[in-house]
Amino acid sequence: MITPNQDGKQSRNGSLLFLFSASGLLLVIGVICSLKWGQSQVSWHTLYEAITYKGHEKAHLYIQTLRLPRALMACIVGIQLALAGLLTQLTTKNPLASPHIFGINAGAAFAVVLGLVAVPTFTNMGSILFAFIGAALGALLVWSLTGTGHKQYVRLALAGITIHFLLSSLTEGLILFNQQATDSMIFWLVGSLSQVAWKEIWLILPFFISGLLMFTFMLPSFRLLLVDDEIAAGLGQRIAIVRAVSMLLVIVLAGSAVALCGPIGFICLIVPHIARALVGSNLAxxxxxxxxxxxxxxxxxxxxxxxxxxxxxxxxGIITSAIGAPFFIYLARKQGGAKVQ
Known part of the structure; x- marks a missing residue:
């Protein structure tokens, strides 16, 4: 005999299965659309031959060398930014928090532009290294200004926004010293995937895989970020270490994404809210x-x-901002910086 609790659990499991299946299908359809349509139209037969590597004509190479890595990079970077945003909101206990707002993206962007201006032979690997350093320094600068106490998270938000605008202004100032690359830099600073090739995929893949593995391994500990610090400390948990690991993971995920594709805005902010509205706060x-x-x-x-x-x-970045800006205004009016539940 099935009890009401068992029936409710089965119903929830069925809903989750449908939700994950629909999300996965939505992602697959998006990748297929990205591969098929663009400036150059291709047939379904040509697309099939290209992704199965059964054709080597110009149209096949166009898909294999341009559209396929671009679609994969969009998927990878989207995952990294969304998870980085979720961790930032958990760590700061602020539903309006994101790496973009709290100085991490701005620090990474500033460091990369500094490298482009100062180093004539700046490579993609160098941009990743500079992005990590800039993201870490931006995060440390914000945290150093927050102090401790019950108003820590309020000060964190104010310090993060201040540092974000400071670093953004310095980045714009650096661009003035490199007039030859101004157009490409501005295009990158808004967030772009147009120049992605397979070499960028191989560069970001180690950070993507290690970030996911680290996130999965730390998932039980990250649940402590859902409760008040006093309660976690009372249970004998080292909440400071968990928070430090969380911010380190945010730097890895967001820093590598910014280094290769620019500071794409609002993905970090809106996606965790959409997911939370659908399934609640169960991190698993x-x-x-x-x-x-x-x-x-x-x-x-x-x-x-x-x-x-x-x-x-x-x-x-123009598209994500057009989607995210109204969503951010809605969240700000609705929640006003309330803590994540």
Whole structure:
């Protein structure tokens, strides 16, 4: 005999299965659309031959060397930014928090632009290294200004926004010293996937895999971030270490994404909220759904960016900002910086 509790559990499991299946299907459809449509039209037969590597004509190479790595990068970066946003909101206990707002993205962008201006032979690996250093320094600078006490998270938000605008202003100042690359830098600073190739995929893949493994391994500990620090400390848990590991993971995920694709805005902010509205705050379910939705959102945003000013391309950051800015205003009015539940 099935009890009401068992019936409710089965119903919830069925809903979760449908939700994850629909999210996965949405992501796959987005990748297929990204591969098929763009400045150059290809047939379904040509697309099939290209992704199965059964053809080597110009159209096949176009898909294999340009569209396929771009779609994969959009998926990877979307997942990284969404998970980084989820961790930032948990760590700061602020639903309006994200690496973009709290100095991490701005620090990474500043360091990368500094490297581009100062080092003539600046490589992609160098940009990743500089991005990590800039993200870490930005985060440390924000945290050093917050202090301790019951108003720590309020000061954290104010310090983060201040440092973000400071670093953004310094970045814009650096661009003035490199007039030859101003257009490409501005395009990158908005967030762009247009220059992605397979070498960028191989560069970001180790950080992507290690970040996911680290996130999975630390998932039980990250549940402590859902409760008050006093309660976690009373249970004998080292909440300071968990928070430090969390911010380190945010730097790895967001820093590598910013280094290769620029500071794409609002993915970190809106995706965790959408996932939380669908499944609640159970991290075992919330984290994978956040990753799926993050990948899907950036894939579709990149696809749409190709047609905004067709036949020219627009930075994907314009699309994510157009989606995220109204959402941010809605959250600010509704929650006003309330703590994550």
């Amino acid at each position: 379910v919330l984290a994978p759904l956040t990753a799926l939705l993050g990948g899907a959102l950036l894939v579709y945003a990149d696809f749409i960016s190709r047609f905004v000013a067709f036949p020219y391309e627009s930075p994907v």
